[in-house]
Amino acid sequence: ERNGRHGRLGRRRRTLPTLHTTQLIPVATGLPRERRWIGRSGAVAVPSPNLPLARRNNERQFEARQHHTTVTMRALVPATATARRGGVAAAARFFTGSRVVLDEYDLVVVGGGPGGYVGAIKASQLGLKTACVEMRGSLGGTCLNVGCIPSKALLHSSHLYEEALHDFEGHGIKVSGVELDLPAMMANKATAVTGLTGGIEYLFKKYGVDYVKGYGSLSSATTVDVALNEGGSQTLSTKNIMIATGSEVTPLPPVPVDNAGKKIVDSTGALELESVPEKMVVVGAGVIGLEMGSVWRRLGSEVTVVEFLDRITPGIDKEVAKKFQSILKKQGMKFKLKTKVTSSEVTDAGVTLTMEPSKGGDAETFDADVVLVATGRKPFTENLGLENLGIETDRLGRIEVDDHFRTKVPNVFAIGDVIDGPMLAHKAEEEGIACVENIAGFAGHVNYDVIPGVVYTMPELAVVGKTEDELKEAGVKYNKGSFPFSANSRARAVNTPEGFIKVLADAETDRILGVHIIGPNAGEMISEAVLGMEYGASSEDIARTCHAHPTLSEALKEACMATFDKPIHA
Numbered sequence: 001e002r003n004g005r006h007g008r009l010g011r012r013r014r015t016l017p018t019l020h021t022t023q024l025i026p027v028a029t030g031l032p033r034e035r036r037w038i039g040r041s042g043a044v045a046v047p048s049p050n051l052p053l054a055r056r057n058n059e060r061q062f063e064a065r066q067h068h069t070t071v072t073m074r075a076l077v078p079a080t081a082t083a084r085r086g087g088v089a090a091a092a093r094f095f096t097g098s099r100v101v102l103d104e105y106d107l108v109v110v111g112g113g114p115g116g117y118v119g120a121i122k123a124s125q126l127g128l129k130t131a132c133v134e135m136r137g138s139l140g141g142t143c144l145n146v147g148c149i150p151s152k153a154l155l156h157s158s159h160l161y162e163e164a165l166h167d168f169e170g171h172g173i174k175v176s177g178v179e180l181d182l183p184a185m186m187a188n189k190a191t192a193v194t195g196l197t198g199g200i201e202y203l204f205k206k207y208g209v210d211y212v213k214g215y216g217s218l219s220s221a222t223t224v225d226v227a228l229n230e231g232g233s234q235t236l237s238t239k240n241i242m243i244a245t246g247s248e249v250t251p252l253p254p255v256p257v258d259n260a261g262k263k264i265v266d267s268t269g270a271l272e273l274e275s276v277p278e279k280m281v282v283v284g285a286g287v288i289g290l291e292m293g294s295v296w297r298r299l300g301s302e303v304t305v306v307e308f309l310d311r312i313t314p315g316i317d318k319e320v321a322k323k324f325q326s327i328l329k330k331q332g333m334k335f336k337l338k339t340k341v342t343s344s345e346v347t348d349a350g351v352t353l354t355m356e357p358s359k360g361g362d363a364e365t366f367d368a369d370v371v372l373v374a375t376g377r378k379p380f381t382e383n384l385g386l387e388n389l390g391i392e393t394d395r396l397g398r399i400e401v402d403d404h405f406r407t408k409v410p411n412v413f414a415i416g417d418v419i420d421g422p423m424l425a426h427k428a429e430e431e432g433i434a435c436v437e438n439i440a441g442f443a444g445h446v447n448y449d450v451i452p453g454v455v456y457t458m459p460e461l462a463v464v465g466k467t468e469d470e471l472k473e474a475g476v477k478y479n480k481g482s483f484p485f486s487a488n489s490r491a492r493a494v495n496t497p498e499g500f501i502k503v504l505a506d507a508e509t510d511r512i513l514g515v516h517i518i519g520p521n522a523g524e525m526i527s528e529a530v531l532g533m534e535y536g537a538s539s540e541d542i543a544r545t546c547h548a549h550p551t552l553s554e555a556l557k558e559a560c561m562a563t564f565d566k567p568i569h570a
Contacts, residue, residue, distance in 0.1 A: 105129050105238040107439060108224045110216040110384070113141020114425040115416035116244030117200050119432025124207040126440040131236055132209055133216035133226055139200040141246050143425040145193060146268040151291055153189040154271065155456050158298035161185075170495070180299060182275065189271070212236070217385035218243075221409050225385070240411045240439050243399065244432060245384060247377040247417035255283060255344045255353070255373050263351050264344065264371045267292060276300045277369035281353060283341055285312035287455050289374030290328065294457045297333055304334040304366070306341060308358050313455065317467040320502065320516045324461050327498055327518070344371065379418040404444070405435040413439065427451050450533045454523040459485075459499045462526035465514030465533055466504060477507035481539065481563030483555050485519045487570045490550040496520040501559040503529075503539055510538035510564050515556070525553055539563035 109120045112134030120132040138145055164178045204211050214228040216236075224236045249257065249266040259269030270292045278301065282293040285307035297303040305312070312328075312335065313321045329335065336355070342363065343354040350369040356362065379397040386393070389409050393399055399407055399414040406413055415435050416428030430446045437444030455461040471478050482502040485491040499519030505512050515529035532542055543560040547553050558567040 105131050105210075105236060107131075107240045107242060107436065108133065108216075108236050108238040109242045109244055110218070110224060111141065111244035111246055111416075112136070112139040112200075112211075113244060113246045113416065113428065114143050115246075115428030115432040116141065116242070117204075118429045119242055119244060119415065119436050120209045121203055121207050122433045123436040123440070124209045126436065126442075128436070128440060130209050131212055131238070132204070133212045133214060133224060133236070135213070135215040135229065137213055137229055138197040139204070139211070140193075140197050141425075142248075144196055144200075146271060148425055149196060150189045150193055150271050151267070151288075151295070152456055153192045154185065154295045155291060155458075157185045157188060158295045159458050162298040167495070180276070182299070186272070217383065218412070219385055219388055221389055221411055240413065242405075242432075242435055242439075243381075243384065243407075243412070243414040243418055244416050244428065245380040245418055246428075247423055248380050249373070250376045250378045252283065252341070252373050252375050254341050255371060257373050258346075261346065262370070263346050264373065266373050270296070270370075270372045273370065277350075278302065279350070279368045280304070280370045280372060281306060281351075281366060281368040282372045282374055284374035284376065285309075285335070285337075286314065286374060286376065287453075289372065290333075291456055292372055292374065293333060294328070294331075297331070301370075302334075303332075304336060304368075306336045306339050306353075306355065308338070308340050310338045312337075313461070315467075316453075316461070316463060317502070317514075317516045318469060320461065320463070320518060323500070324455075324518055327459065328457065377417065377423055381418050404438045405431060406438075421448065422451065422453065424451065424453065447534060450530050452526045452530050454526065456523060459496065459519045460517075460522035462517045462522035463515070464526055464530050465512070467514060467516075468504065471504060471513060476513070478504050478513060479507050479510070479539070479563050480504055481559050481561070481567070483559040483562055483567055483570055485552070485555055487558075488550075488552060488555045490552050490554070491520060493550060494520070501525075501555050503556075503559045503563045505539040505563050510540055512537055512539055512542070512560075515559075517556075519552065519555065521552055525556060528553060528556060540565075 106128035107123045107130045109116045109123070109130065109132040112132050116132060116134070117139050120130050123130040136145060140149070143149065161178070161180060164175055168175050201211065212226055212234065213230070214226040214234070216224045216226045218241060219225045219235070221241070222238055224238065224241060226234045226236065228234055251257065255264055257264055257266045257269065259265050259272070262269070262273060265273070267288050273296075276296065276299045280293070280296050280301045280303045282289040282303060282305045285305050289305060290312065293303045293305055311318065311321050312325050316324070325335065338358045339355050340358050341353050341355050345352045350367060351371045353366045353368065353371065354363055355366055356364070379393070379399070381393050381397045381399060386399070389412060391399060391407050391409060391412065398420055399418050401407055401414050401419050405415050405419070413435050415431035417423045421427060434444030434446050450464055452462060452464040468480070480502065482500050484500040486497040491497050496519070499517070499522070501519065502516045503512060504514040512529065512533050515526065515533070517525055528542070539560040543557055543564060545557065547557045558569055561567045562570070
């Protein structure tokens, strides 16, 4: 059964709305006004006054007192939204001699990050009257303002700087006197951010989303109180609420962050350093720590990564993680695994850390100019007024939701970092769209088996699906194939031969279960694997698909050939 508007096979059978037009609008026909309706498609419908009053989601009940008739229609879009956007007959605000119970908004989104702003735009596109509350004063959330986007700008700039220093000569380009202009690099980063945040505000205006700048909290299931950034307050009345407040840095008590001091910083502070530290310690070998550590290593810092576990990038396939660490170590990054930081002392010269083995043992001290704390993030769910609605969070601060992103309060929904699952911007975007589709009466759905993850170092690391350990633990028999970039013609031509692609496929059906890439542009190449897995492709399907030559993506083709048969070039 195809799953609603997505046009793809869904994992769950879902009940689709019985009406696929928008809110029915009263038109003049000679019958009592309250009984005359027309949809945007132009098809006239005259509902019986005896329709049951209890329907599933998105029902709208209209009471026509003048004729003592109550009519209930299942609608995808509230009439106010149709009138607001110039729909058929403009809804007349609403009936003469009638009373209609309508809230000011159909949906209020609390949080303007990737999940929140995308969900708000989609809701407005579906005809819902929508407001988005964001306290930062600029849209895009952590990702756009102090996360994904600025870090990628610095990763790109620092890579160019490193290439100019070490690689240009090998390409026959002689450059003398290469100098780092850190303020200019930071200005370039800021330009990228402001351009994108302004673009989202433009989209809000284009699609009619009301942007409310302030701190929003839930006072009831139908009201959001906003402490406005410019002062004062505002209360928004709404039929539905979507919580999309994202996450914040998880504090590490032995190493308290002080971004203003520029010595112990989190990921936000690491984006704003005014000079290159001679020595930097990164606490945490996850995505954020390795990306930001790579930036400052390329710019000249001696970077040491301290990790509590015995490996980097927890959750990544072990074979891939081991190769990834060896590449980063070859580049000059140092690692202290199975180590915990027990205390820190800020001095005029920098920071002194006290460390010891994770399982206990002799302590040692380590001096650094700057310490970056990158030990993870936690859901931003405190002080949102959840207690006013009886909504509880788990021990990690996450909100429990059902398959439709609905909390225990039927008209309050939650998406993104505040619910279970990886804290990824693209995951939040998909959830935002699916959530508002469900609110609007469609069958919104997210396939969590094909959510990719990327580490934007050089080379990049990109993964989707299962790891070998996960398949072994589940008792799934699988075939494995791999192909090195050193045997790929494009990678050799552009001198980026490090890394490989590994494909895991079901031993009986050959269906692809996981793809893991270390290599140039891995973050772009993973999308082919994601698309294939979304549609249930086998490794043979991709292996027998013609790929342009010479391209890096041929390595995926060869890895798939190795999975079900044998590769040609290895």
